[in-house]
Amino acid sequence: MIIKDVRVITCCPGRNFVTLKIITEDGTYGIGDATVNGRELAVETYLREHVAPCLIGRNAHDIEDIWQYLYRGVYWRRGPINMAAVAAVDMALWDIKGKVAGMPVYQLLGGKSRQSVMTYAHANGDTIENTLDMMEGFVKQGFKAIRLQCAVPGMDGTYGILGEKKDYFEMQNSRPLPPEQPWSTTKYLNNIEGLFRAARERFGDEIELMHDVHSRLTPIEAARLGKMLEPYNLFFLEDASIAENQENYKLIRQHTTIPLALGETYNTIWDCKDLIQNQWIDYIRTAATHAGGITGLRRISDFAAIYNVRTAPHGAPDLSPICFAAQAHVDIWAPNFGIQEFVGFGTETSDEVFSYDHSIKKGMIQVSDTPGLGVDFNEEAAADYPYNRSYLPVSRLEDGTLWHW
Structure with a gap:
């Protein structure tokens, strides 16, 4: 070959x-x-x-x-x-x-550890009510786990919400320079508990809930948030603080029992080694595309299993259907798989370029038995959609200080 x-x-x-x-x-x-x-x-x-x-x-x-x-x-x-x-x-x-x-690739890895792959959907809204209405839609589709993100009152744009653009795909459309979003930790902490209180009141305790802080808090602020949200029994709290210094999570862990998830920006096992072996996190979120492919992801998964850390691969829309397919094969094999982030395999437009045999049923990915990854790429169709420069947003505190987006 x-x-x-x-x-x-x-x-x-x-x-x-x-x-x-x-x-x-x-x-x-x-x-x-x-x-x-x-x-x-x-x-x-x-x-x-x-x-x-x-x-x-x-x-x-x-x-x-x-x-x-x-x-x-x-x-x-x-x-x-x-x-x-x-x-x-x-x-x-x-x-x-x-x-x-x-x-199929999962057979080459050793076969299935489960029959399907549990996912979580994203419910984003500019108000608590709108967020929960979107959550209700996912519940009706059969999802058992949902991430909740809500705009912060008094702020023009929040992670997951950008002005009038409520859809994440729409957020990422081409723009001349990175948009800038304001951030206020005080306003955020004053409002976030209300979202999860309302979610539990409306939907009870059967649906698993997640939340992504997107690294906006210092470690001690993240510890405060964790304690605040403990009564609402979150499945995990994602990216509670930036972790270039992995010991940040030692501080957070000391103050809260809320499960912690981290790692979507990591590229190798070395980025998360201390976090895993010290059990400062509960879920490792490296993506196949950003961590060396199936081989790299498998190494991280095996290492994490030793320390009771489970996998929850990143699944944002900037990862193509090829990545979703690769992760689905690893997910259905990995003995310590936790959950897969899911925003859809693609859009109506991207489906003209990518085709795939995997499907979603009641919030569970049904992994294809097609030989290989079970996904294909149409070069001719791709030629109709040339590259268009775009950027992720930049975040600033209200006094203008550049912050973590």
Whole structure:
């Protein structure tokens, strides 16, 4: 299975995606996701100019050796651009191996640990009532777990809410420069408890609830929030504080028993090593696209299992359906899987470019038995949606200080 051709395609069917296609001499091909939101062309160039030439002539079956070659061999290890490139190659090679074996990727990992993959949906609203109305819609669809985000009164825009744009896909449309959002910790803490109190009053205790702070709080502020929300029995509190200094979570853990989730921006096992082995978190949220693909995610999962930490991979819309497929295979295999973030496999527009056999039923992903990843990419359709520069927002405190978005 000698690699003959490597193609890198960046397209924007509603938002930007970077897709890698590896083709072998017999025509078998595999695809991978390399999207780094807001820096797509950086990883595209890295793949095309630096990685692709190193793959031609190699055996596509040598997944581990190629992974090590791209990780150890560059000397400049880790980092979001490098690891997204490694991830795309890794996914594509697993896709090829599954197709050649005539088996879905999860079988190559060791088979199923469960029959389907539990997900959680996003309910975002500009008021508590609107947020809970959206939650009700997901409950009716059969979701058993829902993340709640609500605009903060007196603030123009909040994480998950951007002015009149309530849909996250709409938030991410192209704009000339990064939009700036104000942030007030005091206003946020004064209002967030009311959202979860109202949710429990309206829906009872059967639905699992999550919340994403998006790293806006200092560790001691996050500890206060955790204690505040303990009575509402959250499934987890996500990104309660920035964790470049992993010991931040040691402080938070000392003050609250609320389960903590972290890791969507991490790129390797080393970013979360201390958090996991010290059991400062309960869920690790690294994504296949950003942490070295299926191989990288499997390593993190196995390490986390030793310390009773469960997986909850990132599932934002800046990850393509290829990433969702790769994660679904890991999710259904991983013995310590917890839950999968889910905003949909794609949109009506992106479905013109990506096709997939996976489905969602009552909040559970039904993983396809199609050989490989069970997802495909239409290059001709992608050509109709050229790259369109866009950025994630920037956050500032009300006095103008740049803050964590």
